[in-house]
Amino acid sequence: xxxxxxxxxxxxxxxxxxxxxxxxxxxxxxxxxxxxxxxxxxxxxxxxxxxxxxxxxxxxxxxxxxxxxxxxxxxxxxxxxxxxxxxxxxxxxxxxxxxxxxxxxxxxxxxxxxxxxxxxxxxxxxxxxxxxxxxxxxxxxxxxxxxxxxxxxxxxxxxxxxxxxxxxxxxxxxxxxxxxxxxxxxxxxxxxxxxxxxxxxxxxxxxxxxxxxxxxxxxxxxxxxxxxxxxxxxxxxxxxxxxxxxxxxxxxxxxxxxxxxxxxxxxxxxxxxxxxxxxxxxxxxxxxxxxxxxxxxxxxxxxxxxxxxxxxxx
Numbered sequence: 001x002x003x004x005x006x007x008x009x010x011x012x013x014x015x016x017x018x019x020x021x022x023x024x025x026x027x028x029x030x031x032x033x034x035x036x037x038x039x040x041x042x043x044x045x046x047x048x049x050x051x052x053x054x055x056x057x058x059x060x061x062x063x064x065x066x067x068x069x070x071x072x073x074x075x076x077x078x079x080x081x082x083x084x085x086x087x088x089x090x091x092x093x094x095x096x097x098x099x100x101x102x103x104x105x106x107x108x109x110x111x112x113x114x115x116x117x118x119x120x121x122x123x124x125x126x127x128x129x130x131x132x133x134x135x136x137x138x139x140x141x142x143x144x145x146x147x148x149x150x151x152x153x154x155x156x157x158x159x160x161x162x163x164x165x166x167x168x169x170x171x172x173x174x175x176x177x178x179x180x181x182x183x184x185x186x187x188x189x190x191x192x193x194x195x196x197x198x199x200x201x202x203x204x205x206x207x208x209x210x211x212x213x214x215x216x217x218x219x220x221x222x223x224x225x226x227x228x229x230x231x232x233x234x235x236x237x238x239x240x241x242x243x244x245x246x247x248x249x250x251x252x253x254x255x256x257x258x259x260x261x262x263x264x265x266x267x268x269x270x271x272x273x274x275x276x277x278x279x280x281x282x283x284x285x286x287x288x289x290x291x292x293x294x295x296x297x298x299x300x301x302x303x304x305x306x307x308x309x310x311x312x313x314x
Contacts, residue, residue, distance in 0.1 A: 007275065008040035010266035014259040015043030018215050046209070047263070047278060050216060051285040054209040057201065058129040058168075059193045061185055064175070065125075067117040068108045071172065074125055075100050078159040078170035089147070089156045103157060110155070112176055122175050124183055128197055129168035134206060136160060136167035142200035143169035149196055153177040214252035217286065260286055 016039075065071035079086045082097040107123075108114045114122045128143045140160045147156055155174040161167070175183045185193075194210035201208035260282055267279035 007266045007270050010262060011043045011047075012039045014262045015039075015047070018256060018259045018263075019043065019046050019211065021212070044278070046211070047282065049207070049209045050211045051278070051281045053285075054207050055131045055134070056216075057194050057198045057208050057210050058127070058166075059190060059197055059210075060127050060129075061190065062125045062127050064121040065123045066119065066121055068104060068114045068122070069116045071107065071114070071123045072100070072104050074123070074172055075103060075157065078125075078161075078172065084159050084161075087144070087158050089151070089154070091144075107155060107174055111174075111178065112180070120175075124173045124175060124185065126171040126173060126193075127168055128171065129166050130201070130206070130208065132165045132167075134167055136162045138201065138204045138206055139167045140169055142197060142204055142206070143171065145200045146193070146197045147171060147173075150193055151183075153179055153181075154183060212252075212256075214256045217253070217256070257286075 063074070065074055075086070076082070078084075079095070079100060082095055082100050085093050085095045086099060086103070087093045088103065128139070128146065130139050140158075143158060143160075147158060151171075151173050154177045156171055158169050158171045160169050173183060177183070191210070191212065198208040198210040264279045264282040264286075267275040267282070270276055270279075
């Protein structure tokens with residue numbers, strides 16, 4: 001038995017706040033919300049993936065070169081000085097020091113000239129990662145498709161790393177496109193990049209999600225790659241707090257908690273047993289996280305009409 005349109009309306013309204021906050025720049029073949037009926041279906045699938053704790057993709061900008069010397073050093077690092085295969089934006093796969101030299105010359109002299117040492121970022125280093133146990137070749141295929149979508153008209157190279165626990169791909173992207181436009185990733189871009197990467201993985205049969213930390217009730221800071229490398233080399237660097245703090249973090253968590261509360265309340269009133277089960281799954285997921293029972297109890301009290309404490313056991 002299907003749920004009522006009013007329940008679908010709640011899912012779309014509050015699900016968009018959970019999974020698609022703010023204005024989203026949508027590129028070709030990236031996740032988007034379509035017609036109303038498909039919106040509700042998509043929100044349900046994302047809720048299901050989140051509460052069952054589907055593996056989360058990681059997409060991070062780990063730095064970038066402010067001159068050709070810095071870019072070349074990063075290319076040597078990710079390719080292990082040419083020992084690993086390096087793939088470019090044309091799909092050409094090569095390895096060796098001569099290949100690195102060719103890439104350096106192409107980037108330095110192709111388009112606007114890049115000085116050996118510069119004042120602005122001429123390349124961005126991006127890492128795409130999945131948890132241990134994910135097929136590395138699928139990670140590479142998904143990363144290849146991701147790059148073709150998100151970095152159209154930019155020169156880039158990628159290298160797959162499998163020597164660590166989590167299979168990951170290092171992408172180095174030239175900041176200036178072939179048309180003179182410059183890449184300037186912001187927080188909204190990073191979230192879209194995670195969604196794009198997760199979607200490509202799912203199309204290859206890999207269970208993957210790109211849910212925001214606030215939606216999952218997570219408040220930790222991931223260590224920066226450059227900080228980790230500095231520590232390994234014995235260079236002292238100021239460490240980041242393990243947990244995110246501040247008014248913006250608290251506001252995001254509060255908004256996510258209220259959205260979960262409203263969604264669970266709506267699903268409990270559905271005539272569809274699957275919806276009611278999903279409501280219980282949401283409660284089990286939320287309890288014990290920063291999106292805890294007390295927070296949700298306070299929020300449901302402020303809602304108009306009869307509401308229920310979704311943290312209460314049933």
